[in-house]
Amino acid sequence: MQSREGQLFDLLIRGGTVVTAEASALLDIAVEGERIAQIAPPGVLLAEAKRVLDATGCLVLPGGVDPHCHYGLKVFGVEAETQDHSAAAAFGGTTTLLDFVFQEPPASLHDAIRAKQEEAAGRMAVDYGFHAVLTGEIPFEVMDEIGDVIRGGIPTIKTMMTYHWMCDDGHRFGVMQQVAEHGGLSVVHAEDDAIANWLTKKALREGKTHGAYIAETRPALVEEAAIRRVLLLAERTGSPLYILHMGAASGVAALAESRERGLPVYGETLTPYLSFTSDKLWDDANRGLLWNNYPTIKSQSDQDELWAALADDRLQAVGSDHFLVKASDRYEKMGTTVDALQCGQAGVELRLPVLYHLGVHQGRLTPSRFVEVVSTNPAKLMGLYPRKGTLAVGSDADIVLLDPRATWTVRHEDLHMTADYSCWEGWELTGQVRTTVLRGSILVEEGRLVGDPRGGRFQERRLLPEVIANPRSGGLTRASG
Numbered sequence: 001m002q003s004r005e006g007q008l009f010d011l012l013i014r015g016g017t018v019v020t021a022e023a024s025a026l027l028d029i030a031v032e033g034e035r036i037a038q039i040a041p042p043g044v045l046l047a048e049a050k051r052v053l054d055a056t057g058c059l060v061l062p063g064g065v066d067p068h069c070h071y072g073l074k075v076f077g078v079e080a081e082t083q084d085h086s087a088a089a090a091f092g093g094t095t096t097l098l099d100f101v102f103q104e105p106p107a108s109l110h111d112a113i114r115a116k117q118e119e120a121a122g123r124m125a126v127d128y129g130f131h132a133v134l135t136g137e138i139p140f141e142v143m144d145e146i147g148d149v150i151r152g153g154i155p156t157i158k159t160m161m162t163y164h165w166m167c168d169d170g171h172r173f174g175v176m177q178q179v180a181e182h183g184g185l186s187v188v189h190a191e192d193d194a195i196a197n198w199l200t201k202k203a204l205r206e207g208k209t210h211g212a213y214i215a216e217t218r219p220a221l222v223e224e225a226a227i228r229r230v231l232l233l234a235e236r237t238g239s240p241l242y243i244l245h246m247g248a249a250s251g252v253a254a255l256a257e258s259r260e261r262g263l264p265v266y267g268e269t270l271t272p273y274l275s276f277t278s279d280k281l282w283d284d285a286n287r288g289l290l291w292n293n294y295p296t297i298k299s300q301s302d303q304d305e306l307w308a309a310l311a312d313d314r315l316q317a318v319g320s321d322h323f324l325v326k327a328s329d330r331y332e333k334m335g336t337t338v339d340a341l342q343c344g345q346a347g348v349e350l351r352l353p354v355l356y357h358l359g360v361h362q363g364r365l366t367p368s369r370f371v372e373v374v375s376t377n378p379a380k381l382m383g384l385y386p387r388k389g390t391l392a393v394g395s396d397a398d399i400v401l402l403d404p405r406a407t408w409t410v411r412h413e414d415l416h417m418t419a420d421y422s423c424w425e426g427w428e429l430t431g432q433v434r435t436t437v438l439r440g441s442i443l444v445e446e447g448r449l450v451g452d453p454r455g456g457r458f459q460e461r462r463l464l465p466e467v468i469a470n471p472r473s474g475g476l477t478r479a480s481g
């Protein structure tokens with residue numbers, strides 16, 4: 001395709017290897033305004049540009065889409081990092097993320113969404129959307145709001161099966177019926193509360209109070225039991241389902257059985273589960289409990305299976321579960337015993353770099369599959385595609401330049417999150433984000449914030465028909481064969 005004589009693009013990205021979920025190729029990308037205007041082999045886009053980025057030697061990726069982040073969340077006596085620090089996402093190659101709105105009585109769901117919108121407005125550096133979380137004894141009036149909320153651009157409705165905001169299966173069944181009826185996607189934190197509580201009680205009786213015993217009180221079975229129950233509810237209500245932060249191989253197997261039967265059910269795992277195992281929790285000298293998350297990290301064999309499942313599409317997406325609590329708050333306010341355990345991940349900035357290093361550099365994922373699980377699939381499943389999640393003419397110009405040969409050592413002082421530690425401290429990573437472009441504007445360049453740290457925009461989301469109907473999803477979440 002020849003560009004028009006005298007045409008002036010706003011931005012031209014030249015000389016890089018463009019990687020999408022489908023393929024990798026040497027291509028130049030021209031941007032006009034906020035969108036991708038043309039993509040062509042080197043030498044074809046002859047027009048001038050106001051700004052040219054030389055991407056020689058770099059991979060040119062669609063901006064990362066993190067389906068799972070928490071900003072400003074107040075719980076367990078602590079307050080997580082706020083939206084004011086969300087530029088860290090861009091430093092790590094993420095240009096869109098999803099946060100969570102928690103509805104609790106007496107607020108209506110609409111009230112809760114309005115409050116979260118106000119909290120986030122003008123404070124996000126990257127584009128964002130919200131999942132809606134329904135909690136406790138969900139009243140009929142809130143159930144009745146679900147359809148309107150889905151139509152309003154928040155189509156992912158979450159319930160929790162354990163912890164502070166849990167609801168029982170009766171309320172979950174009611175929510176999932178509404179979600180099915182109104183074309184939404186049910187989202188769930190799947191851990192069996194009753195089994196976990198029993199095992200915790202038993203551990204305490206046996207004097208097993210160290211926080212690391214959480215690996216025994218919330219073993220793989222706790223995930224699997226909840227996943228099997230919620231898969232049944234999904235099938236019987238007709239609701240599509242997205243299971244957050246899966247860490248257990250047996251849970252992945254349960255999901256895979258339902259997917260093989262053609263049900264529209266999907267699974268996410270987390271960067272920490274792909275990086276660490278529960279042995280780390282015993283490392284008192286290095287404050288090993290900082291490695292805990294909810295659900296807790298599992299064993300080496302679970303981790304091996306997560307990688308295999310990510311490669312062969314039994315799992316579809318990787319989130320960070322960014323919920324940044326300072327180490328001192330975790331140790332002093334959240335506690336260190338098995339029945340009062342700390343959680344939270346300082347991870348949004350490291351999701352792409354760690355996944356690139358462990359996945360592509362170490363040979364577990366192809367470059368296209370990496371792009372698929374960190375960007376394309378989250379965009380498809382969350383109703384952002386093809387505006388987000390790919391590099392195509394007409395898509396938002398959310399573009400990341402990643403140098404696949406650069407090596408660097410993680411030091412929390414060098415990162416842009418507010419954490420006073422990093423679980424990946426000292427890791428030597430191959431692959432580094434050089435430049436991040438959000439809707440045509442350069443946000444991060446060569447490790448410096450050069451764009452608007454408050455320029456992120458709320459994204460109304462619309463689910464793809466094939467995501468929610470999906471009899472035999474086939475290639476939907478696996479384009480690269």
Ligand SMILES: [Zn+2]
Nearest residue numbers: 068070321323
């Ligand atoms: Zn979370």
